[in-house]
Amino acid sequence: MPQSPPQTADVTRSPSTGAVADRLKFNGDNTFQRELRRRVEAHFKRNGHGQRDSGQMYLKTAIILAVFAIAYVLLVFVATTWWQGLPLSIVLGVAMAQIGFNIQHDAGHQAYSERRRVNRWMAMTLDLVGGSSYIWQRKHAHLHHTYVNIDGHDGDIHLGALARFSPAQKRHWHHRWQHLYLWVLYGFTAVSWHLHDDFRDIATATIGKQRFPRPRGKDLAVFVLGKLVFFGLAFGLPLAFHPLGTVVLFYAVTAMVAGLLLALVFQLAHAVEEAAFPSPDESGRMDTPWAIHQLQTTVNFARDNRVITWLVGGLNFQVEHHLFPRICHVHYPAIARVVEATCREYGVPYHANRSFSAGIASHYRWLRRMGRPDAVPAPLKPAPQT
Numbered sequence: 001m002p003q004s005p006p007q008t009a010d011v012t013r014s015p016s017t018g019a020v021a022d023r024l025k026f027n028g029d030n031t032f033q034r035e036l037r038r039r040v041e042a043h044f045k046r047n048g049h050g051q052r053d054s055g056q057m058y059l060k061t062a063i064i065l066a067v068f069a070i071a072y073v074l075l076v077f078v079a080t081t082w083w084q085g086l087p088l089s090i091v092l093g094v095a096m097a098q099i100g101f102n103i104q105h106d107a108g109h110q111a112y113s114e115r116r117r118v119n120r121w122m123a124m125t126l127d128l129v130g131g132s133s134y135i136w137q138r139k140h141a142h143l144h145h146t147y148v149n150i151d152g153h154d155g156d157i158h159l160g161a162l163a164r165f166s167p168a169q170k171r172h173w174h175h176r177w178q179h180l181y182l183w184v185l186y187g188f189t190a191v192s193w194h195l196h197d198d199f200r201d202i203a204t205a206t207i208g209k210q211r212f213p214r215p216r217g218k219d220l221a222v223f224v225l226g227k228l229v230f231f232g233l234a235f236g237l238p239l240a241f242h243p244l245g246t247v248v249l250f251y252a253v254t255a256m257v258a259g260l261l262l263a264l265v266f267q268l269a270h271a272v273e274e275a276a277f278p279s280p281d282e283s284g285r286m287d288t289p290w291a292i293h294q295l296q297t298t299v300n301f302a303r304d305n306r307v308i309t310w311l312v313g314g315l316n317f318q319v320e321h322h323l324f325p326r327i328c329h330v331h332y333p334a335i336a337r338v339v340e341a342t343c344r345e346y347g348v349p350y351h352a353n354r355s356f357s358a359g360i361a362s363h364y365r366w367l368r369r370m371g372r373p374d375a376v377p378a379p380l381k382p383a384p385q386t
């Protein structure tokens with residue numbers, strides 16, 4: 001994965017992923033991006049840090065995987081009552097989300113290690129927790145990261161008729177209440193991923209409205225094995241020790257916790273009032289350069305909260321992640337200072353909500369606005385000072 005997707009090249013067919021997209025071109029003026037990249041590179045040179053293979057990251061991986069394994073073993077083999085099972089399945093759900101945010105997400109972006117093989121193995125932790133690393137690569141690393149918040153291209157803002165996140169999406173009468181009911185549906189994010197989404201994507205060979213090649217050879221083997229391991233861990237093994245009802249109940253709690261966390265961290269970055277939802281012109285051109293598009297459509301939150309930063313794998317610094325997806329997330333807080341200063345100097349937006357709750361409130365207001373019959377997006381708010 002390159003540091004950033006191509007800005008002016010024809011992206012009808014990506015050579016790296018083979019995903020097929022409509023022809024979309026960003027404005028080719030990359031003066032800002034070149035300068036920003038130069039300054040961030042200089043920051044790493046000055047500090048003598050590598051951008052990947054951080055000791056901190058390896059330690060964090062060991063902690064998260066250990067918590068996941070311990071919670072699973074205690075839940076399946078030791079717990080005998082609901083009051084033991086409930087906290088364990090909540091911890092397991094948090095650990096599953098953390099594997100996604102921290103380990104798989106960095107590895108899938110080639111930001112975990114300089115070695116491809118390490119990235120590949122770490123990316124497969126997603127298959128362990130029920131997602132497909134193959135489909136993620138196309139859905140997230142290619143489509144979402146290149147075309148953030150562009151309807152019809154960014155699959156992450158496509159929930160079918162269930163939700164309207166963008167002014168470009170058709171409004172249905174039930175969207176009037178989406179700011180109330182979507183919170184419940186977010187809980188089903190992981191369940192839907194486990195039981196439906198990957199299989200539908202493979203069956204239809206499309207992600208959202210975009211076609212993609214089905215996995216073959218080694219990729220197909222990882223997909224099938226991954227599903228077997230996941231279903232074995234989630235249902236097969238527990239059913240050997242517990243009744244069906246108990247297994248389904250604790251699977252549901254675990255998956256709902258993981259799903260809610262995954263959905264919220266995503267929504268706070270892109271589906272909030274501060275984010276833009278631009279559309280291409282009729283010839284498929286975006287008037288902004290790619291880097292500025294990322295800054296218009298992406299919002300940070302709770303940047304001063306170290307606990308949140310640790311838990312969500314730096315995804316409260318989504319601005320930095322979108323601009324530099326190949327840099328390990330443990331470096332985001334440091335490079336955020338460089339990014340923000342450069343944005344101010346160039347008069348480019350840098351959006352951040354002060355806290356997690358401010359992000360939630362902004363997401364709620366955005367959903368309510370998009371659900372109204374006369375929904376017109378408000379002009380972008382200036383970046384709040386944090």
Ligand SMILES: [Zn+2]
Nearest residue numbers: 105109140325
């Ligand atoms: Zn990403």
